[in-house]
Amino acid sequence: FAPPSFSTLDLWLDAADTSTLTHSSNAVTQWNDKSGNSRNVSQSGSDSIKPTLSSGSVTFNGSQYLFNSSPFMCNNGSMEVFIVASGSAQSDTRLVGEGSSTNDNPFYGIQTGKNNDTDKQAIYIRNDNSSTSLVSETFNNGVAFDGTFKILHWKDTGTEISGRINGGVAGVVSYTRSGTFTVNRFCIGGVLRSTFAAGFTGNIKEIIISSPNPDSERQKIEGYLAHKWGLSVSLPSSHPLKSSSPTQSKVSPSAVGSNSATATATLLET
Numbered sequence: 001f002a003p004p005s006f007s008t009l010d011l012w013l014d015a016a017d018t019s020t021l022t023h024s025s026n027a028v029t030q031w032n033d034k035s036g037n038s039r040n041v042s043q044s045g046s047d048s049i050k051p052t053l054s055s056g057s058v059t060f061n062g063s064q065y066l067f068n069s070s071p072f073m074c075n076n077g078s079m080e081v082f083i084v085a086s087g088s089a090q091s092d093t094r095l096v097g098e099g100s101s102t103n104d105n106p107f108y109g110i111q112t113g114k115n116n117d118t119d120k121q122a123i124y125i126r127n128d129n130s131s132t133s134l135v136s137e138t139f140n141n142g143v144a145f146d147g148t149f150k151i152l153h154w155k156d157t158g159t160e161i162s163g164r165i166n167g168g169v170a171g172v173v174s175y176t177r178s179g180t181f182t183v184n185r186f187c188i189g190g191v192l193r194s195t196f197a198a199g200f201t202g203n204i205k206e207i208i209i210s211s212p213n214p215d216s217e218r219q220k221i222e223g224y225l226a227h228k229w230g231l232s233v234s235l236p237s238s239h240p241l242k243s244s245s246p247t248q249s250k251v252s253p254s255a256v257g258s259n260s261a262t263a264t265a266t267l268l269e270t
Helices: 215-228
Strands: 009-014 021-024 027-031 052-054 057-061 066-068 079-086 094-100 103-112 121-126 133-140 150-156 160-165 171-174 185-188 201-210 249-251 267-269
Touching (some): 079 094, 121 150, 121 160, 150 215, 201 215
Antiparallel strands (some): 021 027, 057 201, 094 103, 094 185, 133 171, 160 171
16 A cells, blocks of 8 residues: 555655655755655755755754645645654644745644644634634644654545544544635745745654545555554554554445544455
8 A cells, every 4th residue: 555546645745765855965955746746845945945854854944945836735625634744842833834925824734733732733724815714723632743753644624624643533623614815835844925934843754645535544544654654653552554554455334434543444455
């Protein structure tokens, strides 16, 4: 099993595949998208704003970022994001963000929490080009950023945000979409508008973005990431792929559509 095994893949950045990373003295100038959609992200500026390649991770220091001019998450209306990352507790920083070069308001952000929720998962979605936001809050009380690598998951259905840490219990918040946006900047490591802001400090090993999947596919992606990056010990004991990597497989119908991280699934090799 690998991310191309499902049909809804939008972006796949994989630091384990060094052939996808262009760098000079470990300063990364481009990270190529493996999804087949050519959503490569790059940085042609000075070395001070280029992230660095280190120990199988792309490392950001809060002022470094990669971007392209083809955003897609916000305007797709629904999205699922997996990120293998580590970072210390930090406030209101974006791991992945979308914005406009002509407007200083961020539009869509996969981010850390704000204020007293600095080590939590959060999301920011705006409903139009004004300062009004649809949702800007922490939705999972688990610790996401404590300096260790974790599998972080965000799922936006267009009416609900949910997310998990290492395949655990989901946190959920509901919202209602409205308004229209114009965005032209997709950014890894912060949010890029007319200027760069909300820079993430930490390490990213892999990013997978797709349309929302059933829980059976979510569990496969978690299993794939956990066994690839040595994080299987962090999966809950009830996770169907804690002990083995996923294969090309199907999941029993009882597990499909379940919203519980403790749903059991029977994996049958094809």
